[in-house]
Amino acid sequence: MSDSTKDAAAEGKGHPRSPLLPVRHSQPDFFVCDVFDAALKGDTASMEHPIFSLSKKPDMKVRRYENGDSWAEVRPGSKGLATVFDRDILIYCISQLMAALNSGRPVSRTLRLRAHDLLIATNRDTSGSGYLKLREALERLQGTQIATNIITGGKETFDVFSLIDRARIIRETREGRMQEAEIVLSDWVFQAVEAQEVLTLDRSYFQLAKPLERRLYELARKHVGQQLGGWKIGLEKLLNKCGSQSTSKEFRRMLEKIIADDLQHDHMPGYVFTLDGNMVECRAKPSTKALPFRLPGVPLRTETYEQGRQYAPGWDIHALEADWRNWIANKGIQPHKPDAHFLAFCKRRGRYPGFQ
Known part of the structure; x- marks a missing residue:
């Protein structure tokens, strides 16, 4: 099975009128860490790299990115690379941290959370299968490692870290379901929170059933944001940015299907994609409200x-x-x-x- 995941998740078969998964629970708006601002030194607008796999099967491929003397590798653990759906856990954790920061409360890398709350907030199944998938996602997040060289003052050093340092189940129900968990975020993720490298995420993101739809939304959110201007990119380059393991022909087919579905159902949150030959353009949908913005000209001490x-x-x-x-x-x-x-x-x- 390719990263199209049969074009429709089994969960969505009962909702043929829309490609979106059903809303299982009511949920608030979230903040999402811009972890795809992972460019090697250079053009940060076009060099972000895919960290999360689009496959629903174990992805054991090492991804390496180079720019001059700098390089970075994303390495899978024994259970495979963390997936774009596993990223929901990081979204939830960072949402909690951002809420605390915005209210003036202290934060730390260690979070204790109720598994049921996380499943509800991310529109996941709360059956026994949902808890099992949550446990497996934690294993992949901890097992996925990012290795990079750091050159400071002409001296090269090596650094390697996981997306989360640790995951521990604090309490379980009598049936063995996870009740409370403790997650220790990596320095890399936590420092992104401290630097407020976050973007708001449309709540319907958690209803997107296809991994590629989620990845396209993430790229659109980063490159277009809520500005009026659009973003253009070559089809082959977009394939690489998405981290797709499909052929160019199959990737084009999947993209055309997503575009056609969005024209019919308007299900993609915030942004519309068009394909002209081998060029892809993304623009904010007319209903997307522009964020107020003032150029920060305040002097520093x-x-x-x-x-x-x-x-x-x-x-x-x-x-x-x-x-x-x-x-x-x-x-x-x-x-x-x-x-x-x-x-x-x-x-x-x-x-x-x-x-x-």
């Missing part, structure tokens, strides 16, 4: 630059500031504490330069 140099040794601090200002301008972010936000950006750039 002198001591902020000094501290930033310590967090990112070997980097030009003013070049980092320019990157930071361009990044928050493109994202439409308005930091409540600009100095702290910039320092978090420096810390992350210094810690994981291979993903910039």
Whole structure:
């Protein structure tokens, strides 16, 4: 079976009028960490790399990305690479952290959560099968590793980390179902939260049944956002960005099917895709409201630059500031504490330069 997953999940067979999965539970809006802002140093608008697999079967393929002297690898664990559906767990965890930060509460990498709440929030099945799939997803998230070289001051070092450091079941029901779990996020994911590298996620994202639909939405959310301008990309390049293991011919067929379904059902959240020859264009749908945005021109304190140099040794601090200002301008972010936000950006750039 290819990453089309037969074009329709078994769960959606009872809903032939729409490609979307049914809404199983009511749920609020979520924040999602922009983990696909994983570009090797260079053009961050076009060099993000797929971390999560589109396959529903164990994906054991190592993915390697290079740019000059920098490289990064995404390596599967014994259960395979984490999938785009496993990412729901990270979305939920980061949503909780963002809610805490926005209300002024302290946060940490360790989260204790109720499994039932997570399943409901991510529109998952709450039967015994749902809990089993949740356990398997935690195993893949912990087993998937990202390895990268870090070059600082002309010296190369090696770093390897998992998407989550640990997952532990705290309590189970008498039937053996997970009741409470403890998840320890990796530094890489947690620092993305501290730097507020997050994007809002349409709630119907969790209703998208096809892995490719989810990946297309993620790319559209990153490149188009809620701006009025569109985004164009070659079909072959889009195939690679999606992390699809399909042939070019099969990928085109799947994309054409998604476009045709969206024309009929308007099921893709926020964005519309069109295919003209070998070029793909994505634009925000007319109903997508633009986010208010003001260019962040607030000056930073002198001591902020000094501290930033310590967090990112070997980097030009003013070049980092320019990157930071361009990044928050493109994202439409308005930091409540600009100095702290910039320092978090420096810390992350210094810690994981291979993903910039």
